[in-house]
Amino acid sequence: MTNAVVLDDVRKSYPDVTAVDGLSLTVPEGQTLALLGANGAGKSTAIGMLLGVIAPDSGRALLYGRDPAQAVQAGMVGAMQQEGGTPGRVTVKELLTFIRATYPDPMPFADLAAIAQVTGLERKRVESLSGGQRQRVRFAMALAGDPGLLVLDEPTAALDVRARREFWAAMRRLNERGKTILFATHYLEEADRHADRIVVLAEGRIAAEGTGADIRARAELAAASPLEDAFLALTSKGEDR
């Protein structure tokens, strides 16, 4: 089976901090992987490296066996980064039509609008949308090329309860169509319910990985305990551990 993502001992330091400290991670095609970690744990930096946006100091990232920038350019990867902007004055329809046209085999517009929940917003200018609506447009931008791999940094952060539920239903359908999904979240129950595998980062390294049950066991907690308890135990610093 092909691996959609390989991170091989990647490291990235900034003057004040080592953001990612020797991270190795392989995501096989078709898997849904959740990346958890406290603020500053290195999730966005790891995602930036796997998308080819941040150059690692050492180690390497491969997407489908290729250089990440090449895989992104070929439309194999759709990404939604945390601070991704959206152009303001165009309508949703104009924006998504333009983005679809840049890919060799884009997702049909109606499918895209339905999956990303932007149906009914097509004629609105992007600048007039609410934060959650804009987030759905950003999700549609990530999906436009019908990529095999979706990389989503906190995809549900601004979504209301209904939009969040519909987002996960859409992700399930995409996963059933064989897509590989890697998402970072602070909502632990989302990871527990929707990911095949969870990776917990702490200080740029993997603190635990596996299913929700594996993570609880690693923290020596009962199977019925909240994942949040395991998360806090595994990511607490120094004397707490």
Ligand SMILES: Nc1ncnc2c1ncn2[C@@H]1O[C@H](COP(=O)(O)OP(=O)(O)OP(=O)(O)O)[C@@H](O)[C@H]1O
């Ligand atoms: N461009 C940068 N310059 C300097 N330091 C940075 C830069 N980007 C990230 N860092 C630092 O690297 C560490 C990891 O940051 P990163 O954004 O990867 O964490 P995160 O897990 O995504 O956090 P959050 O949950 O808050 O989004 C933090 O200490 C952060 O301050």
